[in-house]
Amino acid sequence: MKIELHILQNFAPSNLNRDDTNAPKDCEFGGVRRARVSSQCLKRAIRTNETFSNALKSDDLEQNASVGKRTRLLKDQIIAILGLQEDLKDVQKTSDKEKTAKTENSKKLDDFIKAAVKTAIDDSDATKMLIHYDDSEIKMLANLFSKVLSGEKKPEEAAKEFKPKSKASDIALFGRMVAENTDFNVDAACQVAHAISTNKVSMEMDYFTAIDDLKKDFASEDAGAGMIGTVEFNSACFYRYSVVDTNQLKANLDGDNELSKKTVRAFIESSIAAIPTGKQNSMAAQNPPSFVMAVVKDSCAPWSLANAFEKPVGPGQNGLVVSSIERFDDYWGRLVSVYSNDGVKTAVLFTTENVDLKNLASSRVSGKKELVEKIIGAI
Structure with a gap:
């Protein structure tokens, strides 16, 4: 079974996702330039949004579902769990011999991490690879390293x-994919497309000045700004698409059906709520979606x-916005007429706009809450 999510979201002037020149990301589609927000940017916005973690909380589960941590600071995490930070401070106040002993333990931790995770520790005490960990995995590593500290095992043995x-x-x-340690690998249950604008975009340039508050008014030697600069931005209506394979998701969660449903709920709710954070302090493009459609498919x-x-x-x-919704509705109708919708178990949508839907009118519901409940009920 697959769950698809289609979102149309119009943003005011913004720079949500920048490239290496600090310009909004874009691409060519249909022979013209389109605004773009990368898949990676959207996935991070979804998984780090508080809606995602809040939706996973439930009295029905033995414990709240977890959200992982993607980090290079694994060593710091293990030290914090084992409470070694205060020990390090205490050692620094005592003899050089004890300080050397603590440094030796730090080296043992480096060796342990390198052997367990298959990534070295650099001079800043960070792993050379950025890896996504479950909290339980970090705790397991900390417990194993405690055996090294007690002398029960050597780093490589633990x-x-x-x-x-x-x-x-x-x-x-x-x-999750770690080339050097395939034991970490988890096949993704979700595909997320790069969001692209439904409209052609032109980049705009904001020329700005910053005034030095402590300069004397009309100073004869320099009456100009303390700083000048430019920022690129655009405004676009984005089409966002993602699909979740519920069979793969359930397999990734050890067959836990309730946790799988909770995860789907969290994904849908957070996909609707999440907005990339790029340049938001300067632009405040906090624009919710104007159209959301979720589809449950059995086979097609x-x-x-x-x-x-x-x-x-x-x-x-x-x-x-309305023109994009009408275009979406028309294209859906054409796809159904050619390929049929036999494999579509449920299709549900809501929109903020007063628009006449010719093909999808029967799928319309009042809002987000009803959409989510109908989709969860269908799986």
Whole structure:
């Protein structure tokens, strides 16, 4: 079974996701330039949004579902769990001999991490690889290293007992790949497309000045600004698409059906709520989606409806948002007429706009809450 999510979201002037030149990311689609927000940016916005973790809390589960941590600071995490920070401070106040002994333990921890995780520790005490961990995995590493501290095992011996095993909902959704240690690998249950604008975009330039508050008014030697600069931005209506394979998700969560449903709920709710954070302090483009459609499919192939916007949408009389919704509705109808919707178990949508839907009117519900409940009920 697959669950698809289609979102149309119009943003005011913004720079949500920057490239290496600090310009908003873009791409060519349908022969014209489109605004773009990368898949990676969207996934991070989804999994770090508080809606995601809040939706995973439940009295029905033996314990709240977990959300992983993607970090290079594994050593700091292990030290914190074992309470070694205060020990380090105490040692620094005592003899050089004890300080040397503590340094030796630090080296043992480096050796342990390198053997267990298959990544070295650099001079800043960070792992050379950025890895996504479940909290339980970090605790397991800390417990194993405590055996090294007690002298029960050598670092390499303790490391052999570490078996990566995650039930974190975000890792189950988005997967995990560590080339040097395939034991960490988890096949992603979710595909997230790069969001692209339904309309053609042109980059705009904001020329700004910053005034030095302590300069004397009309100073004869320098009456100019303390700083000048430019920031690129755009405004666009984005089409966002993602699909979750519920069978793969359930397998990633050890067959836990309730946790799988909770994870799907968290993903849908957070996908609707999440907005990338790029340049938000300067732009405040906190614009919620204008259209959300979720589809549950038993058998037929997933459909991205990006090609509905292969010809860019123009604002027209009704504006970009309504025109984009109408284009989406029309293309859905054409796909159904050609391929049929036999494999579609449920299709549910809501919109903020007063728009006449010719093909999807029967799928319309009042809002987010009803959409989520109908989708969860269908799986």
